Amino acid sequence: MQNIESYLSEILELPQEAVNLCSSHYLRKIVAKNEFLLREGEVCKGTYFVEKGLLRMYSIDKNGKEHIIQFAPEKWLISDRSSLHFNEKSQYFIEAVEDSEVLELRNDFFSNINAAFPNTIENNDLLLQKHIRSLQNRVNSLLADTAEERYMSFIKMYPDILQRVPQWMVASYLGITPESLSRVRKELAKKNFQTS
Numbered sequence: 001m002q003n004i005e006s007y008l009s010e011i012l013e014l015p016q017e018a019v020n021l022c023s024s025h026y027l028r029k030i031v032a033k034n035e036f037l038l039r040e041g042e043v044c045k046g047t048y049f050v051e052k053g054l055l056r057m058y059s060i061d062k063n064g065k066e067h068i069i070q071f072a073p074e075k076w077l078i079s080d081r082s083s084l085h086f087n088e089k090s091q092y093f094i095e096a097v098e099d100s101e102v103l104e105l106r107n108d109f110f111s112n113i114n115a116a117f118p119n120t121i122e123n124n125d126l127l128l129q130k131h132i133r134s135l136q137n138r139v140n141s142l143l144a145d146t147a148e149e150r151y152m153s154f155i156k157m158y159p160d161i162l163q164r165v166p167q168w169m170v171a172s173y174l175g176i177t178p179e180s181l182s183r184v185r186k187e188l189a190k191k192n193f194q195t196s
Contacts, residue, residue, distance in 0.1 A: 003051045003075050004103055012124065018117045025112055026103040031055075031096040037104075038094040044083035046104040050076050053100025054164055057092050058172070068173040071097070071161055077105075097165055142175050147184050150174045 008014045008022055027046075031037060031053070038044050040060065048055065055072040057080070069092065072078035083090040084107060114121045141150055151174060155162065162170065171181040 004049055007049065007075055011127070012113070012120055014113065014117060014120060018113060018120070021116060022109070022113065025109045026105045029102050029104055031100045031102055033096055033099050035096050036093060037096070037102070038080060038083075038090055038092065040091055040093055041089050042083075043087055044080040044090050046106055047077055047079035047084065047109065048072070048094065049103040049105060050074050050078070051101040051103060053102070054097040054161070055094055055100060055102070056097050056165075056169065057094045059092050066172050067175070068169060071158055071165070071173065073158065073161060073164075097169070147174065147176050147180055148187065150176075151181070151184050151188075 004022075004026070005019050008019045009016065014022070026049070028051075029037075037048055037055070038057075050072050052074060054074075055078050056068055057070045057072070057078055058066050058068040060066055070078060078094060080090045080092045080094070082088055083092075110124055114124060141153055145153070151170075154170065154174060167181055168178045171178045174181065176184075
């Protein structure tokens with residue numbers, strides 16, 4: 001559980017006493033490759049912290065096409081926040097891309113931390129604001145950036161994922177076809193940029 005402990009102490013700046021208290025508010029799960037933590041139509045029951053492995057969150061449109069919303073490698077959180085906080089049926093799937101070890105944080109995880117350690121509220125709020133900013137940037141990128149710009153942003157955000165997922169998943173995340181991704185990679189190779 002080293003990743004969650006470093007996340008809590010370094011990112012949230014919790015004292016060791018709080019880190020120890022948190023262990024009673026999450027459940028360790030081993031998730032096999034291709035196993036689902038959430039399926040469309042279910043209500044999300046927690047937030048998942050990735051200790052080891054890789055998860056993805058995606059939707060499937062009415063034509064059966066997948067749209068990857070997020071990848072979650074080690075030390076990342078992933079959840080359907082709308083489903084979790086508003087008790088709504090999810091429109092997303094959360095699936096293990098690799099054999100993974102995750103911690104399911106209960107719905108009250110962060111509110112319990114804030115109640116016990118009020119000085120963490122500011123850090124939690126800052127993390128939430130950064131998450132919102134990231135989502136806004138992603139939407140803007142999908143609407144305004146070229147495929148090459150989106151690919152470069154992807155590499156910056158997920159530097160080690162190119163080696164871990166098939167190209168069609170990268171293309172799905174970028175909102176382009178695998179053929180378009182291949183063209184982008186060829187153009188970058190001509191410019192002498194190494195992606196893998």
